[in-house]
Amino acid sequence: MIDVADLLLRCGLVLVAFLVLPLAVGQLEHKTMAHMQSRVGPMYAGGFHGWAQLVADGVKFVQKEDVTPRAADRPVFALAPAVALVPYLVVLFVIPLGPSLVGADLDLGLFFALAVMSVGVLGTLMGGWASANKYSLLGGLRTASQLMSYELPMVLAAVSAAMMAGSLSLVAIAQAWEWSWLVWQLPALCVFVVAGLAELQRPPFDMPIADAEVILGPYTEYGGMRFAMFLLAEYAGIVVLAALTATLFLGGWRGPASDELGWLWVLLKTFAVAFCVVWFRVAWPRLREDQLNALAWKLLVPVALGQLALTTVVVLV
Template sequence: MTDALDVTLRLLAVFAAFLVLPLVVGQTEHKVMAHMQGRLGPMYAGGFHGWAQLVADGVKFAQKEDVVPAGADRRVFQLAPAVALLPYLLVLLVIPLGPGDAVGQAIDAGVFFALAVMGVGVLGSLMAGWASANKYSLLGGLRTAAQLLAYELPMLLAAASVAMAAGTVSLTGIAGAFEWWWLPWQIVGAVVFFVAGLAELQRPPFDMPVADSEIIFGAYTEYTGLRFAFFLLAEYAGIVVLCGLTTVLFLGGWHGPFGGDGLGWFWTLLKTAALAFVVIWLRVTYPRLREDQLQKLSWTFLVPLALAQIALTGVVKVVIP
């Protein structure tokens, strides 16, 4: 009975985080982006500095008509948002917040689970792109696929490096084995992982698959209402997941300068939030990469860097056992 209660509570907590954190990131993006552009951002909804803007957006999306184009493949079209969104919920389940038991569900091969399931999310974009019966959507889907294929490899290699360093592929284990000097040791891997993750999420400056000046909104062009909102939610949930993963893998998760394990959750959240800020910051700062630049960056720059990081990790691991 207590087991069932425990599981239910954990699931509820993860689900609540899944619903709240992406909205927090989205609202932060509204405000940070506005201020970086000398604006104020939303100021009306909710009264205080527009804090309820995304809630209002959600209500608006819920009221909209759910349109399926006449030429579309109906079932695939309707299924795609769920396929895009659910993987992030699953990944959020395994990201540890603190040491020991503070995790939705500890998984032995956590790194592999997280990366594998994140890769599945892209299927949603592909399905949407194909099923929309729209050439822009199809182009967006193609670009999504090309981007995923290019950037999953460096991401995986970077994660493999830190797994080698820790001698385990469990997320809790990796964060537990963290020492402060891992930061300079794994910094290249961290950057590669983070950049590749951004590209996999199609965040600017890697948002070629949804480049509005060329292909409207890529695979999501034909979507309206709640299904469209799901895609957007998937993007922001993706940011949370990516920042959480980077925190746990490369920034030491719950390790902080003071407070011990009791404040672990705080450090994890703080690092995640800082990374989310960086994600927004990068979006505001850099222009979109062209498709060929995008591919080149991955194959000629990130992959060699990740391989070099693996080599470095191996050497250090052998020299300092």
């Protein structure tokens, strides 16, 4: 029998996390970039350390007019932001904060998470195609190119962690984690994070939304709350990528007093990875389109395959 009360409680906790964590990452990005680039606004809006910057952004998006282009495919245009956002909510159900603190412990939790994450990219494709704008279409095609190029190394890197644990369950992978993995799985960790950034179209892999080339790519014709949903989907994607990285390669809830504070260790590791994601945006310039594909096929895929071979040797020996 399904415990309805327990199911509703788990769904409620996941929903709260989905509503809070992406906003916290957005605030982290504001503050980190403000310190690294000496930006004034995010440090002073509202007084103490610019606490009101996120509130000001929210009010701005609510006030903006929501316009649909006359030639747009209206149903697809309207649905695209939800398709980009909702999959990340679904993925949070299978990411554990502890051995029993998880929305749903699936036997194929890793493949489920990776498959659903790839669905979120389709929202960007839908927005670019339905906007009836040549720049949006070009940005959508660039998104498709990145999706096809970086899906393979990301999956190969994740499979390496699954091979070490002997399971595809995210809970089992976190339970099997050992400190030695930081040595054996370091190449897979790097490949997973880099490929994840490209999947999310985060700098330095933001060619689909390069303002100097394609205005804002698939998001050019969006405004108001629809654009805010795309922006929230980006931050939700960072949370999911960081949480998966923490679970697969950093031990998840493992740490001092993990029995009582396991959830805290997951959050700390997640925000540490999210900080690195923001740092990459500040530190690295945007790649060219040819450099993007060359990085995937000439470097990340060979490294991921080499990691699989190394993992096979370690597991067998």
